[in-house]
Amino acid sequence: MTFHTFSETQLRNFTEAVFLKMECPAQDAQLAADVLLRSDLRGIDSHGVARLSGYVRLWEKERINATPDIRVVHETATTATVDGDAGLGLVVAPFAMKIAIEKARTYGSGWVAVKNSNHFGIAGYHALMAVAEDMVGISMTNASPLVAPTYANERLLGTNPMCYAFPAGKYPPLVVDMATAAAANGKLEIAQRSGASIPEGWAQDASGNSSTDPHQLKQGGSLLPLGSDKEHGSHKGYGLSATVDILSAVLSGANYGPWVPPFVAFLEPSKNPVGEGLGHFFGAMRVDGFRPADEFKEHMDNWISRFKNAKTIDPEKQVIIPGEPETLFEAERKINGIPLIDVVVNDLNELALKLGISGLGI
Amino acid sequence: MTFHTFSETQLRNFTEAVFLKMECPAQDAQLAADVLLRSDLRGIDSHGVARLSGYVRLWEKERINATPDIRVVHETATTATVDGDAGLGLVVAPFAMKIAIEKARTYGSGWVAVKNSNHFGIAGYHALMAVAEDMVGISMTNASPLVAPTYANERLLGTNPMCYAFPAGKYPPLVVDMATAAAANGKLEIAQRSGASIPEGWAQDASGNSSTDPHQLKQGGSLLPLGSDKEHGSHKGYGLSATVDILSAVLSGANYGPWVPPFVAFLEPSKNPVGEGLGHFFGAMRVDGFRPADEFKEHMDNWISRFKNAKTIDPEKQVIIPGEPETLFEAERKINGIPLIDVVVNDLNELALKLGISGLGI
Numbered sequence: 001m002t003f004h005t006f007s008e009t010q011l012r013n014f015t016e017a018v019f020l021k022m023e024c025p026a027q028d029a030q031l032a033a034d035v036l037l038r039s040d041l042r043g044i045d046s047h048g049v050a051r052l053s054g055y056v057r058l059w060e061k062e063r064i065n066a067t068p069d070i071r072v073v074h075e076t077a078t079t080a081t082v083d084g085d086a087g088l089g090l091v092v093a094p095f096a097m098k099i100a101i102e103k104a105r106t107y108g109s110g111w112v113a114v115k116n117s118n119h120f121g122i123a124g125y126h127a128l129m130a131v132a133e134d135m136v137g138i139s140m141t142n143a144s145p146l147v148a149p150t151y152a153n154e155r156l157l158g159t160n161p162m163c164y165a166f167p168a169g170k171y172p173p174l175v176v177d178m179a180t181a182a183a184a185n186g187k188l189e190i191a192q193r194s195g196a197s198i199p200e201g202w203a204q205d206a207s208g209n210s211s212t213d214p215h216q217l218k219q220g221g222s223l224l225p226l227g228s229d230k231e232h233g234s235h236k237g238y239g240l241s242a243t244v245d246i247l248s249a250v251l252s253g254a255n256y257g258p259w260v261p262p263f264v265a266f267l268e269p270s271k272n273p274v275g276e277g278l279g280h281f282f283g284a285m286r287v288d289g290f291r292p293a294d295e296f297k298e299h300m301d302n303w304i305s306r307f308k309n310a311k312t313i314d315p316e317k318q319v320i321i322p323g324e325p326e327t328l329f330e331a332e333r334k335i336n337g338i339p340l341i342d343v344v345v346n347d348l349n350e351l352a353l354k355l356g357i358s359g360l361g362i
Numbered sequence: 363m364t365f366h367t368f369s370e371t372q373l374r375n376f377t378e379a380v381f382l383k384m385e386c387p388a389q390d391a392q393l394a395a396d397v398l399l400r401s402d403l404r405g406i407d408s409h410g411v412a413r414l415s416g417y418v419r420l421w422e423k424e425r426i427n428a429t430p431d432i433r434v435v436h437e438t439a440t441t442a443t444v445d446g447d448a449g450l451g452l453v454v455a456p457f458a459m460k461i462a463i464e465k466a467r468t469y470g471s472g473w474v475a476v477k478n479s480n481h482f483g484i485a486g487y488h489a490l491m492a493v494a495e496d497m498v499g500i501s502m503t504n505a506s507p508l509v510a511p512t513y514a515n516e517r518l519l520g521t522n523p524m525c526y527a528f529p530a531g532k533y534p535p536l537v538v539d540m541a542t543a544a545a546a547n548g549k550l551e552i553a554q555r556s557g558a559s560i561p562e563g564w565a566q567d568a569s570g571n572s573s574t575d576p577h578q579l580k581q582g583g584s585l586l587p588l589g590s591d592k593e594h595g596s597h598k599g600y601g602l603s604a605t606v607d608i609l610s611a612v613l614s615g616a617n618y619g620p621w622v623p624p625f626v627a628f629l630e631p632s633k634n635p636v637g638e639g640l641g642h643f644f645g646a647m648r649v650d651g652f653r654p655a656d657e658f659k660e661h662m663d664n665w666i667s668r669f670k671n672a673k674t675i676d677p678e679k680q681v682i683i684p685g686e687p688e689t690l691f692e693a694e695r696k697i698n699g700i701p702l703i704d705v706v707v708n709d710l711n712e713l714a715l716k717l718g719i720s721g722l723g724i
Contacts, residue, residue: 076470108438
């Protein structure tokens with residue numbers, strides 16, 4: 001595997017140019033690029049520019065609407081449902097999160113369910129919008145069905161991530177941003193490329209047997225929920241994934257469970273949908289709705305400091321604060337650039353050629 | 363192990379009598395008994411009357427206040443912090459959940475953090491209060507430190523449960539009520555009593571090695587987060603547990619992490635507390651704040667029906683809907699009574715003798 005490193009600015013300009021070619025309005029192109037770049041900066045390589053050509057293919061199939069009329073279709077003082085009008089999730093999600101934040105500013109909290117959307121990038125981006133306003137930020141989304149619930153031999157749920165983000169004082173925000181599957185699909189893709197086997201407990205084959213072959217997922221197998229098997233609590237991972245699915249889609253009127261439209265353009269969405277597009281769910285709560293924000297942050301710092309300095313099994317390994325590795329990546333990559341593997345670089349250069357824009361120069 | 367079966371009414375009367383002897387006001391005694399009985403009815407034997415003498419011991423040590431002045435100490439339209447005044451969590455929690463529900467009735471959603479409380483029984487009881495009002499119910503609590511975060515060789519977190527409950531139409535509510543550890547402490551206690559070993563991935567010994575000996579937890583070992591090890595996502599279980607801890611305690615002003623007062627009366631709480639008592643967090647969101655409630659319930663029924671009828675690995679095993687086993691237990695035990703193991707029966711009879719009330723007659 002060869003890496004090429006690009007500056008944030010170069011990748012940002014490239015990504016914006018692609019979205020502009022998709023006929024997104026300038027402001028949307030800029031926002032969508034910002035969401036993808038944030039993922040690459042934070043070291044979540046699977047959800048950044050590596051997915052750019054996937055969005056373009058969905059647009060070509062007319063499954064993404066580049067000029068959506070995103071609007072609130074149902075509302076109370078602190079709750080709302082947003083219709084994304086089949087827009088880019090990268091644009092629909094920040095629209096919805098802003099409404100949650102505005103409601104929280106006035107009433108203490110705000111909650112927005114979204115239907116008729118598409119893949120929204122990293123959950124952390126949206127939750128962190130609330131943290132910037134001294135609020136707790138919550139974001140989640142359902143996703144292409146890849147995961148089999150406990151005992152099932154069918155893919156009924158996505159890797160459905162949930163994210164909770166909290167402001168701190170001297171430390172960076174604490175961000176729990178996690179797929180509710182034992183392992184994200186990206187990890188299987190890495191193993192597929194390198195020919196490595198995967199640990200027991202990540203996936204099962206078409207017969208429902210635990211498998212260490214990363215290719216089984218493409219041959220009728222399924223990913224497993226967090227917990228891996230019943231004995232180790234896979235019913236809990238399944239329960240969390242169900243929670244994300246219900247809040248994101250049953251509450252909003254999006255498709256849920258096996259009806260969620262797949263991200264890959266070569267798979268057709270269900271001909272008998274139970275809702276519109278896929279769904280997200282966002283929340284914002286003012287910290288000072290519960291206690292003064294400076295008091296909260298002081299105790300967050302104490303929490304973080306205590307956990308960072310915990311006694312560890314291996315003296316070389318510290319307890320990791322959720323979100324800390326991503327913060328370190330972000331600081332480092334802003335200076336030293338973003339490394340992309342050659343597969344991704346080639347894919348982006350082909351995309352540039354197809355769209356008639358400048359490639360990445362490699 | 364011998365079981366004795368008691369009617370709901372007999373155990374309810376007994377439990378109320380105990381709380382009255384603790385000098386709880388009649389209404390509180392009735393409510394606290396209802397929370398414990400609901401746990402036994404729902405088959406969650408570890409959180410019902412089996413814990414009754416534990417509450418009494420905490421009261422004897424003056425760590426539980428039987429006549430608390432439970433009050434709101436901080437508030438916005440949709441958020442509040444409640445000071446439980448060291449009352450029974452079984453009483454403090456419903457008080458707080460009622461406030462969340464009232465706020466949701468007026469503003470669409472309501473969120474209440476609680477400090478200065480004690481063990482609140484099963485999370486599901488409180489979340490289901492919201493479901494009865496056609497709301498999504500959320501409840502969580504931190505708990506005695508027993509769990510080591512990924513890489514740690516210290517107990518820094520409780521088994522910190524989170525619960526999400528959703529109303530359905532023809533089906534009973536869907537209730538995800540789960541500890542964020544790989545296995546609850548109750549499962550280890552069962553293995554301790556029967557002399558059985560436990561699966562790898564539930565606990566580690568005092569040196570931080572994975573252990574199948576259920577007694578290691580009492581010899582300096584720790585429970586492990588959901589996911590069991592890093593490779594299988596234990597950092598996610600740790601992140602969820604951290605989320606519960608922060609929402610319940612850093613937000614409310616309760617003790618968090620290793621400072622949470624232990625449930626067992628023979629362990630003293632920290633001499634340098636970082637807050638008051640332990641903490642809970644509750645939420646309620648009106649379903650019709652997002653879409654009409656009958657539409658939501660119709661789709662919940664469709665979700666449940668699709669998952670119940672999923673293709674399974676073993677044709678004898680159905681996919682289980684979260685909360686379904688508890689609903690079945692509740693229906694059955696309301697008719698046939700609640701079985702208690704002899705250890706619990708003896709414990710309750712000794713308690714009766716000490717308090718000067720009638721025992722269970724066995």
